[in-house]
Amino acid sequence: MxxxxxxxxxxxxxxxxxxxxxxxxxxxxxxxxxxxxxxxxxxxxxxxxxxxxxxxxxxxxxxxxxxxxxxxxxxxxxxxxxxxxxxxxxxxxxxxxxxxxxxDIDETTxxxxxxxxxxxxxxxxxxxxxxxxxxxxxxxxxxxxxxxxxxxxxxxxxxxxxxxxxxxxxxxxxxxxxxxxxxxxxxxxxxxxxxxxxxxxxxxxxxxxxxxxxxxxxxxxxxxxxxxxxxxxxxxxxxxxKLKYLESWNKDRRAHAKKYNSILKDVKGIVLLAEPRYSQGNYHLYVIKADKRDELQLYLAEQEIQTGIHYPVPIHLQPAYAFLNEPPGSFPAAERAANSILSLPMYPELDDNQIEYVCEKIKFFISQNLTSKNLV
Ligand SMILES: Cc1ncc(COP(=O)(O)O)c(C=O)c1O
Incomplete structure (x- = not known):
């Protein structure tokens, strides 16, 4: 699929x-x-x-x-x-x-x-x-x-x-x-x-x-x-x-996030993003932290599941901002996030079968490959 x-x-x-x-x-x-x-x-x-x-x-x-x-x-x-x-x-x-x-960023939000x-x-x-x-x-x-x-x-x-x-x-x-x-x-x-x-x-x-x-x-x-x-x-x-549809599209995204959460919440090697009590998110992106993120992303791509990383390089490690003189290690939480975050498919028209398929493939990858536990 x-x-x-x-x-x-x-x-x-x-x-x-x-x-x-x-x-x-x-x-x-x-x-x-x-x-x-x-x-x-x-x-x-x-x-x-x-x-x-x-x-x-x-x-x-x-x-x-x-x-x-x-x-x-x-x-x-x-x-x-x-x-x-x-x-x-x-x-x-x-x-x-x-x-x-x-x-630096808060590592749960x-x-x-x-x-x-x-x-x-x-x-x-x-x-x-x-x-x-x-x-x-x-x-x-x-x-x-x-x-x-x-x-x-x-x-x-x-x-x-x-x-x-x-x-x-x-x-x-x-x-x-x-x-x-x-x-x-x-x-x-x-x-x-x-x-x-x-x-x-x-x-x-x-x-x-x-x-x-x-x-x-x-x-x-x-x-x-x-x-x-x-x-x-x-x-x-x-x-x-499009504004007339925004609330309904956001509602659909929240339902998809709930579905992802319910399937992935107990999967070892996956950490879900916390939705703080003060926030009602619009799930522009649905982001998880994953052990062996790069291998997982590659495996999902082979299964025809597209994912993203938002963002793979924090600002201080971008060549454009080298002049800030903030060497690696300056923002440990942001750097750890960059190495472990993965954005899963998310858009209002996504359906439950697709979400189940994505989660099934993630679980399969983890069952076959999870050896290290370097998540924070
Ligand atoms: C957090 C954030 N700030 C700024 C922008 C810049 O917006 P635009 O691409 O419309 O210039 C974007 C979007 O790409 C964004 O995600």
Whole structure:
């Protein structure tokens, strides 16, 4: 049985008609950039999150960049981010001219370890960017308390966390600014690039609208230096259609996670990701820790089961960030995670037979091969 890691084609078939109508509407009206479809999506996205403003931008990376810019974070500033995240979190900090300062992760949730944040704060620290990795909430109360005490901003990287919650509140709405990616593979994905910055702060929202469009809200009049971070009309239209299904797709993902958990929970050599009581995850990714991870991944590939690793190399061990001078061993939890995590197939349309098949193959591999016990 073939089990893809994600299947965007099968989902498209379920909404094809609505998508075609929405796209045709943009084309008929020639609203290629921003325009009513984007404005409508911004309204629906802010209502869904229960927040005042959502500003649609060109990608999740740009959302983070624009968010940092709006807070005047730049040269000589430091921003604390987790050591295990997608490179874009670090890149956005670098692109505004600031330095990403890494914090190790909690080994049960894979999010920022709240006990390792304060030791990273200096007089140059301006913000913390918690990343809700895999769609599970970082420990926001503690992070916000540390930030308030040290006068720092909190920018949530909610790029993987559409519709996920922390103590009943949607992720992305707890910090000063929340950033989303609508990369096609996300729980809410465009059919191209897209992102958003959300906030309750009207002054910041107005500034972000300007930064996204050359520092302007009146054509050829530029109040501040911005850039081109606009969303296309077609992406706004696609996202508007797909948003209606997000809750139901997330529910399906949670049911799949429950099924995986129930089969894998007692399997020796496999450690499941903890879902803390404060978090309702959206299971953007379903991640396990596995003994002999690389061999297991290879074996599953031979059985036509696609898996992923998010992420195989922590930020400080990427050549691009060698200048941080954080040698191997600097962030032991993130490094151990990188060597043992495996993301199993996860998308709403996955079915129970496929999940059972994946688990059966994992169990078979372990029954044949488990010899070492180097899991933490
Ligand atoms: C945690 C995280 N941050 C940032 C990004 C960047 O988003 P994008 O690919 O839309 O630029 C992504 C997604 O790829 C992500 O997963």
């Amino acid at each position: 073939k089990v893809p890691f994600i299947d965007l084609k099968v989902q498209y078939q379920t909404i094809k008609q609505e998508i075609s109508e929405a796209i045709n509407n943009v084309l008929d009206n020639a609203h290629y950039i921003l325009g009513p479809a984007v404005a409508e999506f911004e309204n629906s996205w802010s209502s869904f999150l229960n927040i005042k403003s959502a500003v649609a931008v060109s990608s999740g990376t740009d959302a983070l960049f624009v968010a940092l810019k709006s807070l005047n974070i730049g040269a000589n500033d430091e921003v604390i981010i987790p050591a295990n995240t997608f490179i874009a979190t670090a890149e956005a900090v670098s692109l505004v001219g600031a330095i990403p300062v890494l914090g 894979y999010n920022l370890d709240i006990n390792k944040i304060e030791e990273k704060i200096t007089s140059r620290t301006k913000a913390i960017i918690p990343v809700h990795l895999y769609g599970q909430a970082a420990e926001m109360d503690a992070i916000i308390a540390i930030a308030r005490q040290h006068n720092l901003y909190v920018i949530e990287d909610a790029s993987q966390a559409h519709g996920a919650e922390y103590k009943g509140k949607k992720l992305g709405t707890l910090g000063d600014l929340g950033c989303f990616s609508f990369y096609p593979g996300k729980n809410l994905g465009a059919y191209g690039e897209g992102g958003a910055v959300v906030t309750d702060n009207q002054v910041l929202a107005e500034k972000i609208y300007k930064i996204r469009d050359h520092g302007s809200n009146k054509k050829y009049h530029h109040d501040i230096i911005g850039g081109n971070f606009r969303m296309s009309g077609i992406q706004g239209a696609v996202l508007g259609v």
